[in-house]
Amino acid sequence: MSALRIKRVDWLVGITVLSSLVTVWLVLTGLDVVFQLITQIGRIGKNGYTLTNAIVYVLVTTPRRMYEMFGNAALIGGLLGLGGLAGSGELTALRASGMSKLRIATSAVGIVAVLIVGVVILGETAAPWGDQQAQAMQLRMKTNNIGMAGNSGLWARDGDRIINAKTAMARQGDTHTTVQLVDVRVFTMTTDGQLSRFDWAKTAEHDGHQWVMDDVRTTTLDDAGAHTTLAPKSVWDSRLNPQVLEQSLIQPQYLSMRDLRRNINYKQSLGEAPGEYAVAFWTRALYPLNVLVLVLCAMPFAFGALRSGGLGKRMFIGMLLAIGWYFLQKAMVNFGTVYGVPPLLANLLPALILALIAWFYFRRSG
Numbered sequence: 001m002s003a004l005r006i007k008r009v010d011w012l013v014g015i016t017v018l019s020s021l022v023t024v025w026l027v028l029t030g031l032d033v034v035f036q037l038i039t040q041i042g043r044i045g046k047n048g049y050t051l052t053n054a055i056v057y058v059l060v061t062t063p064r065r066m067y068e069m070f071g072n073a074a075l076i077g078g079l080l081g082l083g084g085l086a087g088s089g090e091l092t093a094l095r096a097s098g099m100s101k102l103r104i105a106t107s108a109v110g111i112v113a114v115l116i117v118g119v120v121i122l123g124e125t126a127a128p129w130g131d132q133q134a135q136a137m138q139l140r141m142k143t144n145n146i147g148m149a150g151n152s153g154l155w156a157r158d159g160d161r162i163i164n165a166k167t168a169m170a171r172q173g174d175t176h177t178t179v180q181l182v183d184v185r186v187f188t189m190t191t192d193g194q195l196s197r198f199d200w201a202k203t204a205e206h207d208g209h210q211w212v213m214d215d216v217r218t219t220t221l222d223d224a225g226a227h228t229t230l231a232p233k234s235v236w237d238s239r240l241n242p243q244v245l246e247q248s249l250i251q252p253q254y255l256s257m258r259d260l261r262r263n264i265n266y267k268q269s270l271g272e273a274p275g276e277y278a279v280a281f282w283t284r285a286l287y288p289l290n291v292l293v294l295v296l297c298a299m300p301f302a303f304g305a306l307r308s309g310g311l312g313k314r315m316f317i318g319m320l321l322a323i324g325w326y327f328l329q330k331a332m333v334n335f336g337t338v339y340g341v342p343p344l345l346a347n348l349l350p351a352l353i354l355a356l357i358a359w360f361y362f363r364r365s366g
Contacts, residue, residue: 009094013107016085021077021112028069033058036065057137060130064254067123071291072322074112078295079317082108082302091302102362105299112295116288123284128256154181158238162187165204169263179242180205182266184213186236196221204236211236252280260284278343279333290351294325297354300361325350 040054082104085091094104153166166183181204188197197220201213216234220227252260260281264274274281298321329350336346 009097009099010107010110012090013082013085013094013104014111017078017081017108018111018115020080020084021073021115024077024080025066025069025073028073029062029066032065032069033062036061053137057134060133063122063130064127067119067127070116070119071287071294072319074115074291074295075298075322075325076319078108078112079298079301082299086302100362101300105296105362108299109292109296113288113292116291120288123287124256124258128254128259131254153183156240158240160189160191161238162189163238163240167263167266169266178206178208199234199236201234201236206240206242211238211240211242252276253283255280257281257284274343275337279337279347282343282347283333286347286351290329290347293351293354293358294321297321297358300358325354328353 037054037058040057041051043049044051044054082091085094091104095101153164154168156163164185164187165181167181169180169182182202184199184201184204186197186199186201187195188199190196197218199213199219200217202215204211204213206212213234213236214232216231218229218231218234252263255263255277260277263277264281267274267277298317301317301321329347332349333343333346335341336343336349
């Protein structure tokens with residue numbers, strides 16, 4: 001148990017890494033925010049989109065950008081922190097005092113583990129909420145007749161009809177991606193504002209030519225009362241633009257795990273493969289593990305190549321590792337998608353490979 005007790009040297013390593021990590025995190029996120037602000041400024045003037053809208057858009061998407069940048073910041077910040085200790089000779093002194101490489105690396109990874117708890121909470125709360133608000137703003141910019149209203153889903157006006165869909169999902173067809181509306185309600189109003197007809201459908205999908213509803217229940221209201229009819233399918237004469245809806249959908253990787261799980265369950269209930277929703281779910285679920293393993297595997301560079309290197313060399317190696325990790329993970333996930341490997345295993349394999357490499361290194365070096 002004494003080996004796990006936090007000592008003063010752990011504080012030294014942890015605070016040094018923390019300082020470098022936070023600095024890199026702020027720089028990376030700041031650059032991303034500036035680039036996005038420039039992009040949004042270029043859209044000012046379209047459908048009443050103002051500078052205030054652009055600033056609000058960037059602000060509400062900043063939590064998601066912080067979440068995405070944390071992994072790279074942890075990797076580069078860890079290398080900079082331990083590299084600084086190596087350059088000043090403090091890392092050598094720690095080794096001479098009997099502190100193993102694994103213990104030093106664990107001290108660095110430990111501070112990342114503490115931070116990642118808050119990052120995961122950020123990625124499951126403020127980040128998805130901000131992306132929903134940003135989606136609603138972009139949707140209003142493209143059309144004045146469609147809007148998003150939090151948990152109540154999508155709302156649209158189509159002539160004398162008001163449309164509400166609980167969820168809008170991207171659905172992969174044989175040749176292209178289409179938009180599928182789920183739990184659709186259509187309220188048809190008279191000229192004096194009275195409800196004359198109500199349609200409910202389990203789903204509605206655009207087939208390239210027209211909207212088609214599934215499992216439709218139609219209720220009409222007249223002087224004689226309410227009349228209800230059921231139909232397995234019905235053509236829906238709507239002017240909703242599927243291209244606008246498709247472009248405005250939040251990408252699966254920006255959804256919270258709760259929303260991803262709901263979409264996965266829905267697709268499975270229809271007998272469909274969850275596809276990219278399952279990939280995004282397990283990417284999020286394994287995010288803490290992936291970040292910690294990646295940082296741990298980068299630590300050996302601080303004991304060797306970085307001792308004689310300056311800031312530029314450490315940054316270069318950190319970016320090289322981040323890029324290599326990105327492509328390794330993407331390759332594994334794509335391989336799994338093509339050959340039917342379960343998304344959990346496809347997302348877990350890169351972390352397992354890196355963990356095995358780290359174990360082999362620390363076992364040999366002591």
